Amino acid sequence: MVFKKMLSAFGVGGPSVDTVLTNPNTRPGLTLDGQVNLVGGDAEAAIEQVVIGLVTRVEVEGHDTEYAGTMEFHRMAVSGALQLAPKQQLSIPFQLPVPWETPITDVYGQRLHGMTMGLRTELAIARAVDKSDLDQVAVHPLPVHERILEAFQRLGFRFKHADLERGHIRGVQQTLPFYQEIEFFASPQYANTIREVELTFVTSQRGVEVILECDKRGGFLSAGHDAFGRYQVSHTDADRVDWAQVVDGWLRETTSRYGSLRSQYGPSHGHSRGHGMGGMVAGAALGVAGGMIAGEMIEDAFEGDFGGDFGGDE
Numbered sequence: 001m002v003f004k005k006m007l008s009a010f011g012v013g014g015p016s017v018d019t020v021l022t023n024p025n026t027r028p029g030l031t032l033d034g035q036v037n038l039v040g041g042d043a044e045a046a047i048e049q050v051v052i053g054l055v056t057r058v059e060v061e062g063h064d065t066e067y068a069g070t071m072e073f074h075r076m077a078v079s080g081a082l083q084l085a086p087k088q089q090l091s092i093p094f095q096l097p098v099p100w101e102t103p104i105t106d107v108y109g110q111r112l113h114g115m116t117m118g119l120r121t122e123l124a125i126a127r128a129v130d131k132s133d134l135d136q137v138a139v140h141p142l143p144v145h146e147r148i149l150e151a152f153q154r155l156g157f158r159f160k161h162a163d164l165e166r167g168h169i170r171g172v173q174q175t176l177p178f179y180q181e182i183e184f185f186a187s188p189q190y191a192n193t194i195r196e197v198e199l200t201f202v203t204s205q206r207g208v209e210v211i212l213e214c215d216k217r218g219g220f221l222s223a224g225h226d227a228f229g230r231y232q233v234s235h236t237d238a239d240r241v242d243w244a245q246v247v248d249g250w251l252r253e254t255t256s257r258y259g260s261l262r263s264q265y266g267p268s269h270g271h272s273r274g275h276g277m278g279g280m281v282a283g284a285a286l287g288v289a290g291g292m293i294a295g296e297m298i299e300d301a302f303e304g305d306f307g308g309d310f311g312g313d314e
Contacts, residue, residue, distance in 0.1 A: 014041040015084055017133050019052070019121040025106075025138045028203050032096045032137065036078055036121055040088040046126040050079040052096055054137065056103065057116045058164045058178050071166075072120065073176055074099050098139070100203045103164055103180035106138040107149060112162040112182070143238035144208055145201055149182075151243035156187025157197065172202050172209055172230070181213075193255055207234040212254050229254030 021034040036050055053075030059068050078094040105115040121133040141149060160183040168174050179200050186194040193216060200211040212229040231250055
């Protein structure tokens with residue numbers, strides 16, 4: 001499937017940029033291949049640089065406020081300075097590595113409700129305002145991600161929502177400035193203990209660190225609280241174990257070991273979306289920084305293009 005969108009970058013008579021992805025579907029650790037096609041305008045243009053970058057929507061919170069911004073989290077120059085003659089056609093091939101920690105946007109061919117992802121192409125021209133082209137990208141799970149998500153469904157959990165939270169999880173080695181939370185409503189067999197579960201994957205070439213946040217129900221003499229668990233799995237484990245049994249064990253261990261886990265990670269500040277990992281999140285940089293840009297660029301550009309959402313949008 002090819003996404004092709006011509007953008008007149010610099011007004012009438014100016015150069016145009018058209019980015020074509022060979023395939024907009026990818027997975028963490030793989031690549032996005034394609035080409036940037038430039039067409040010269042009515043006059044010669046001095047192109048300073050052509051850059052592509054992955055962008056997504058990230059939630060930011062602090063000081064009792066919460067907002068969402070569009071963040072570019074991975075970029076690569078595909079061309080340096082060049083001269084583009086009038087009406088000249090130039091094609092620049094690229095192969096963009098997809099970071100291992102790139103969040104999942106699509107499961108079973110359906111968009112995860114709450115997720116957006118795009119490839120932005122920037123064309124910088126001397127003495128002119130930079131312009132960009134944007135193409136939708138779908139990031140599918142790796143086999144071990146897929147088995148764990150399937151296990152939650154087999155155990156009766158219902159998908160609720162997914163988003164990206166700016167910050168780092170304490171004690172977890174992250175390369176990106178955010179982490180993904182995939183939220184589920186508890187299944188009937190866990191409903192007496194858990195209201196909801198938030199699942200986070202922090203993926204590397206070696207394997208996946210799985211972080212669970214369980215919103216525990218209060219008892220007769222105790223208030224409800226969040227319980228955290230961290231588990232390491234290898235990519236080679238994908239087809240070696242009964243994942244429903246493994247995930248069930250994680251959930252039971254996480255909810256029963258609340259005291260020791262809480263003391264390790266610090267107190268939780270709540271369980272609602274936006275508070276996320278609570279005390280596990282350390283040193284989150286707040287404000288418009290680190291690649292955050294204003295506006296709803298991705299959502300506006302992609303509106304109506306996503307199709308169905310995995311699990312519905314209950």
